[in-house]
Amino acid sequence: MTTTADDVKAWTLASLPAGSANNQSYQVINPATQQACASVPDCSAADAKKLADASVTAFDTWKHTSAFHRSQLLRKWFDRIVSGANEIAQAISSEMGKPIKEAVGEVMYAAGFAEWYAEEAKRLYGETFASQHENKRLYATRQPVGPVYAVTPWNFPAAMITRKVAPALAAGCTVIVKPAEQSPLTALLLEQYWREVGGPEGTFQVITSNNPAEISGVFFQDRRIRKLTFTGSTEVGVLLYRQSAETMKRVSLELGGHAPFIVFADADIERAAEEIMACKFRNAGQTCVCTNRIYVHRSISARLIDALATRISALRVGDPADEGTQIGPLVDEQGLNKVREHVEDAVGRGARVVVGGQALGGLYFQPTLLCDVAPGMRILEEETFGPVAPILEFDTTDEVVAAANDTPYGLAAYLWTRDLDTAHRVSERLDYGIVGINDGAPSTAQAPFGGVKMSGLGREGGVWGIQEYLDTKFVSVALAPR
Known part of the structure; x- marks a missing residue:
């Protein structure tokens, strides 16, 4: 099934319950055309209070449903997402500019979380353990944390929702999702x-x-909302972490990254280049795990730059609705300006543009390769979130590990080597929550996803993801003496 922008708009307005209490709406802008593609309710604090009440009421029942019932519903949701993959992909492409082929891939990745947690719902085990008293029986059980408030970003509008909602529902929690204003x-x-x-x-x-602070304030102040899960910038995450403390909510934060990609001297140049392309240029570089810094051993630097330049020059920039498009627009003017500023700053400080380097009109920016990048440039200190690949050279392992770790972020890191010793020892030394060895796209539903340092708290995915929505209850039973 496919939809047009008009179809999406009609569906949105027709399917929403009642709309906002103030009867206000805001327009969703297609970044490819910079025209409105839909309108959605601009909800108020009064609307948020109603949703909170409904979530709390539903939790009283949902937490008592059997794990098998929750599993069956999640499996049906998975099947429905798969059957609606084209419809969801069209919405993704329209609202945030992801190329349609990539959008379909995201939908299938998103569906994987519904499938995985449909299975995990039945595997929430407890433990019994020994007591020093003959007449006591001791055990621990798992119970749902409570109603959840989830705040999701625009860059993966399907996957970032299922990665939170599926484990929460599987655990017996209810969920309120506030998607990014750009991608509702x-x-x-x-x-x-x-x-x-x-x-x-x-x-x-x-x-x-379109007023996230007002909406979020309702949920942060409500003690009945027991958990926050947020994916977004570190700056906002710190703010929400602080606000959550007032009501002692459980918190999961998946925040910014500044991923290094280290290419050692023994690398297969062609394969390393392919993995860098997969890592750097998906979603036009607008992912938190995209490499922001490519460190290459000086002895192979020229060869890798040539291999990357050939591939980057061949990337097709265009309308994300076109099946052949590989690079779509940036999500908004702010994102485009940041990419432009990073490139201009780097060039002004001595970097050289090998490929690209220019805005193309609208919200499009050329896929770009920079060399002679050096410390002190903004591109090495801030998350670019755009299709720009900066190259730095190194000579020793100690040097490059120190450089890779010299950042407040610790989400994802990558390395390419054919040496088993280097692969293990360097991956252990990298201060990151995710490490891809010869793999530029390691994320999968059954694996833990999350970072250290200023990249967040907690993990999503796999058995680790559902634990974020469970509390442990200790039960001690004293039997009558023999």
Whole structure:
């Protein structure tokens, strides 16, 4: 199934319950055309309070449903997401500019979390353990944390929702999702699909708003909302972490990154170049795990730069709705300006443009390769979030590990080597939550995803992801003496 922008707009307005209390709406802008592609309710604090009440009411019932029932519903949700992959992909492409082929790939990745946690719902084991008293029986059980407030970003509008909502629902929690202002349509589709397969009222709700601070304030102040899960910038994450402390919420934060990609002297140049391309240029470089710094051993630097230049020059920039497009627009003017500023700053400080380096009109920026990059440039200190690959040379392992770790961020890191000793020892020394060895795209539903330092708290994915939504309860039973 495919939809046009008009279809998305009609569906959005028709499918939402009642709209906002103030009858206000805001427009969703397609970054490829910079024209409105839909309108959604601009909800208020009063709307947020209603959703909170509904979530709390639903939790009282949902937490008592059997794990098998929750599993069956999640499996149905998975099937519905897969059957609606083209519809969701069209919404993703329209609202945030992801090339349609990539958008379809994201939908299938997102569906994987629904499938995985449909299975994990039945595997929430407890433990029994020995007591020093003959008449006591001791055990620990898992129980859902409570109603959850989830704040999701625009760059993966489907996957960042299912990665949070699926484990929460599997654990017996209810969830309210506030998607990024730029990308509400995908969230609304996922909510609709959950309702279609029988998801109970109030278990998974979406609130859209162009005033996120007002909306979030309601949930942070409500003691009944027991958990925050957030994916976004470190700056905002720190703010939300602080606000969550007032009501002692459980917190999961997946924040910014500044990923290094280290290419050692023994690398297969062609294969290393392919992995760098997969890592750097998906979603036009707008992912938190994209490499922001490419460190290459001086002895192979020229060869790797040539291999990358050939591939980057061949990338097709264009309309994300076109099946052949590989690089779409940046999400908004702010994102475009940041990319432009990073390139201009680097060039002004001595970097050389090998490929690209220019804005193309609208929100498009040429895929870019920079060499002679050096410390002190903004591109090495801030997350670029755009299609720019900076090259730095190194001579020794100690030197490059120190440089890779010299950042407040610690989300993802990558290295390419054919030496087993180097692979293990360097991966152990890198201060990051995720390490890809000869792999530029390691993320998968069954693996832990998350970072250290200023890149966040907690993990999403796999068995680790569902534990974020569970509390441990200790039960001690004293039997009558023999």
